[in-house]
Amino acid sequence: MEACSANERLQFGKMGYGCKHYRRRCRIRAPCCYEVFSCRHCHNEAASMLRNPYDRHEIVRQDVKQVICAVCDTEQPVVQVCTNCGVNMGEYFCEICKFYDDDTEKKQFHCDDCGICRVGGRENYFHCKKCGTCYGIGLRDNHMCVENSMQHHCPICYEYLFDSLKDTTVMKCGHTMHCECYNEMMKHDKYCCPICSKSVIDMSRIWKRMDEEIQATVMPEEYRYKKVWILCNDCNDTTEVYFHIVGQKCSHCNSYNTRTIEPPVQPQ
Template identity: 45%
Template sequence: MAAAGPGLGPGPGAGAGPEAPLLNCGHYSRSCRLKALCCGKFYTCRLCHDDAENHQLDRFKVSQVQCAKCKTVQQVKKSCERCETVFGEYYCDTCHLFDVDKKQYHCLPCGICRIGPEDNFFHCVKCNLCLAIHLRGNHKCVENVSRQNCPVCMEDIHTSRIGAHVLTCGHLLHKTCYETLFSKGAYRCPLCMRSAVDMTKYWEELDTEIAQTTMPSDYQNMIVKIMCNDCQLHSTTPFHVLGLKCSGCGSYNTAQDGGLITP
C-alpha cells in the first residue's frame, strides 16, 4: 500500500519578498526566527532548537518571532510589522509554521500541517491520520496507528517530515525505513509478523524445492505443531528443514509451536 501524508519538510525556493534574507536551516526556508518560550532563545525552526537543546520546543506556544531582515522582535504573524518582509509563502497560525509553498494544508483532526495538495489526501478517523486518497476504503484500519513510533527507527511517525508507508496489516513504517528494511530481504511487519508483501510466488517456489528435497529417513514421518503468522491458524504439518507450511492459507510464514511428533 502507498504512503500516508507526511508532515512538512525542507524544500527549495524563497518565501520572502525582494531583498529579504532567507534562512535555510536544512529543515525549512523562512525569513524569521522563532522565540522559544521554554528557554527564550531564537531558532530558525523547532527542529533546530530540539537538536541543540535538551528539551523540546512547543510550536503551538510560540508567540514571538524575529525578522531576519530588520531584527524586530514581534508577535507571530505572516509578515514583519516594521519592514513588511513576508516570513513565508505558507504560514499557519496554529502550528506557527513558515515555509515555501508546498501546497500545505492544516488538518484539524491531525492537529498539524501536512504537505499537500489537500485533494490528494483524506483523514481516516479510525487510523487518525491523513492517507493517500487511493487508500480510502482500501486499507486496514488500526485505531490511532500513527500515535506510535516507527518500529524500525523508533522515531515519531505522526509529526514526522518523512512519509509513512501503510502495510497490508495496517501498521505504519516510515517510507524510508520500509524501503531499507525490505531491500534487505525482510518481508514481515516488525510488529505483528504478518507478511507485508505478496509472497504467493515465493511460497510456490518453496513448494517445489521442498518436494525435490527429501528429508533423512529418521525425519520423513515427523510432523510438528505450528502457528501461522499470516492467518493465525494453529495446525500440524510435515516437518521439513526448508519450511513449515500452513495447512490453512499455504503460507510458510509460520512458527513452530511444539516439538516433533511421530505419528
C-alpha cells in the same frame, strides 16, 4: 525598504532566509528553554545532543509565542507580517501551528483533524478518522485501518511517524513506516511487517517454490514423521504439521510465514 511598495516589502528576502528544514524570514523563541532557533526541528536536534538526558526535550509547536524577524531582528508575538519592517515572514503561515515557510511549492495545508500542517496539497490527501491521520487519496477505501496507526515510531529508524517530514506507507497489515525504510527492508529481502510479522507483499509465488523444494528434499528417516506445532504469522492459526528443514506450511492459509511454538498451544 522605505521606498519599496507594500507588495515589495512583503516579498523582500523571500527564499533568502531560513535553515535546512524551511525557508522562512523569521526565527522562533523556544517556549521551553527560551533560546532562539530557526525552527522547531533545529531546536529538537540541538536538544537531542545535550549531554544530560534529563535536559533533552522537544518544542510543542502550538506553544510558540514569540518570533524574531530575520530581516530587521524585531522580536514580536506570532504574526505573519513583521510589525516593524512589514516583511512577510512566511509566504505560508499557519496561526495554529505557528508555522512559517516561503517554499509554497510544497503545497502546505493545515488538517484540523490531525491538528498539524502537512505538505502535498489538500486535494491529494484525505483524513482517515479511525487511523487518525492523513493518507494519500490512493489509499481511500484501499487500506486496512489500524486505530491511531501513525501514533508510533517507525519500526526501522524509530522516528516518530505522525509529524515526520518523510513520506510514509501503509502496509497490507495496516501498520505504517517510512517509505525509504520500507524500500530498504525490501532490498534486504525482509518481507514481514516488523511490528506484527505478517507478510507485506503477495508471497504466493515464493510459497509455491517452497512447495517444490520440499517435494524435492527428502528428510532423513528420523525426522520424516516428526510433527511440530506452528503459529502462522499471516492468519494467526495454530496447527500441528510435519517438520521439514525448508519450512512449515500453514494448513489454513498455505503460508510459510510460520514459527514453531514450544510448548504447543492448542487452537481455540
